[in-house]
Amino acid sequence: MTGGGDPGSLSATGGLLLRLATGMSADARRVAASYAALRGEWVGRASTAARRRGELLAATTTRIAEESACVGALLQRHSTDLAGLLEQEASLRAQAASAGLSVTDAGVVLAPGPRGLADADEEARTEAARAVLDTAWNDLQDRTRSSRAAVQAALHASTERLGAAAAALRAR
Numbered sequence: 001m002t003g004g005g006d007p008g009s010l011s012a013t014g015g016l017l018l019r020l021a022t023g024m025s026a027d028a029r030r031v032a033a034s035y036a037a038l039r040g041e042w043v044g045r046a047s048t049a050a051r052r053r054g055e056l057l058a059a060t061t062t063r064i065a066e067e068s069a070c071v072g073a074l075l076q077r078h079s080t081d082l083a084g085l086l087e088q089e090a091s092l093r094a095q096a097a098s099a100g101l102s103v104t105d106a107g108v109v110l111a112p113g114p115r116g117l118a119d120a121d122e123e124a125r126t127e128a129a130r131a132v133l134d135t136a137w138n139d140l141q142d143r144t145r146s147s148r149a150a151v152q153a154a155l156h157a158s159t160e161r162l163g164a165a166a167a168a169l170r171a172r
Contacts, residue, residue, distance in 0.1 A: 018076075021068040021072060060168060067158055107134045
């Protein structure tokens with residue numbers, strides 16, 4: 001089963017990250033401009049060291065803003081993908097139910113309950129419908145797992161990049 005998920009929450013989180021990224025970018029530009037302005041007014045080793053730290057802070061903030069924007073966009077794309085997958089899941093479940101079938105962890109199976117008189121033609125039609133829906137269900141599950149794995153890999157890579165940026169700040 002696809003599990004669930006909340007495309008709306010993913011989209012909202014992605015939007016929040018995009019707005020935060022915009023604010024961080026603006027802050028980084030202001031910090032960079034402030035430290036650059038010191039160049040003519042404050043001279044010496046202390047000035048140079050302070051400007052370098054400020055430039056590192058501005059550059060790191062820019063990298064974090066860019067990373068936040070990438071993750072925000074990723075979450076918004078995934079929310080759209082997830083909404084489509086959930087819609088397909090609901091459609092497959094409805095098709096299965098209308099054919100007297102049920103979707104379980106094992107796939108599409110004959111729904112429990114009483115049946116009419118044994119009819120070989122009807123049983124063949126039901127089995128054909130079950131096979132088609134089961135294939136579609138398994139394909140949907142594969143696409144869902146693939147989409148989820150791609151997002152998880154991208155988030156893991158983003159975590160690594162953010163960790164490196166934080167480490168660079170701590171090292172100075």
